[in-house]
Amino acid sequence: MASALFGEDFLRRLEKLRLALVRSAGSRSEGLRLAGARGGTGEFREHRNYAAGDEPRYIDWNLYGRLERLFLKEFTPEHEGRAVVCLDCSASMGAGPGGPGKFDFARRLTAAVAYVGLAGGDRVTAVTFSGGDARPLALRGGAQGLYDLLEFLERARPAGESGLRPAAERAARAASGGGRGVAVWISDLWMPPAAWTDLAAATGRGADVVLARVLSPEEVAPPAPGALILVDSETGERLRLDGPTTSAGYEAAAAAHAGELAAFAARHRMRLVCAASDRPFEEAALELLARGRLVERT
DSSP: OOOSSSSHHHHHHHHHHHHHHHHHHTSOGGGEEETTOBOOEEEEEEEEEOOTTSOGGGBOHHHHHHHSSOEEEEEEEOOOOEEEEEEEOSGGGGOSTTHHHHHHHHHHHHHHHHHHHHHTTOEEEEEEEETTEEEEEEOOSHHHHHHHHHHHHHHOOOOSOOOOHHHHHHHHHHHOSSSBEEEEEEEOOOSOGGGGGGGGGGGGGTOEEEEEEEEOHHHHSOSSSSOEEEEOTTTOOEEEEOSTTHHHHHHHHHHHHHHHHHHHHHHTTOEEEEEETTSOHHHHHHHHHHHTTOEEEO
16 A cells, blocks of 8 residues: 555554554453454354455464465354444544644544454444544455555545534444444544534443544644634634633633533543544554553453
């Protein structure tokens, strides 16, 4: 893949991230999966020839030692683990001087979370959303599923207004089922508190929900004191703020919004983690997975 966003370097970074998770969990890589996406493997059914893109952890190495051919073990399905990762593609995700970097950072985090699910054998769905539109992609297992995911995210662009409901409905369906599921929302979550109710849709169907809030550096701490012009990236409305306390006022309002969001998440038993987009990707992804309690041993 030639893209600088999801090129070979990024794939190597994903693998380093996976190895770091293995070390921190004290487990073999095939023993890691997304927490909440609890499934299982039923009874052994039969062997079949291994094909490129199949999940390597199901290779029968004992049979390979005798026949020197690769065969895959197939099992009677029990309850599959289910995970859905939702990426906010509204205009606010790409707005401002740090917007492009913020959106790329969010796309990389989306890929990292979905990758952990795919590597653990979970059924993973990726969803991109903005306004009244939600576009899902049900991922296949193995290497092909990862490449399909990266191409899907590569095509995503920030545009339009915020709108959670269509994505929330798809997330609730994708995360529910026979086993317990997990829904991960990756967004700046700048929408009004009244809109947050949709984020809890998956909890009503027995799924765990993690809110991963991504902000650009200037959203975390605005520039030096002075006049600020705030622009609503989704409506174009502009508001000029003057005076020496402008930056402090913005920080106070942003802190109040964050406090409301944290209280909302706690009421609905959702886990909330935050990341600034100027942090190193591996560091932020590890913190997201750890603080969101998204990884467990099987």
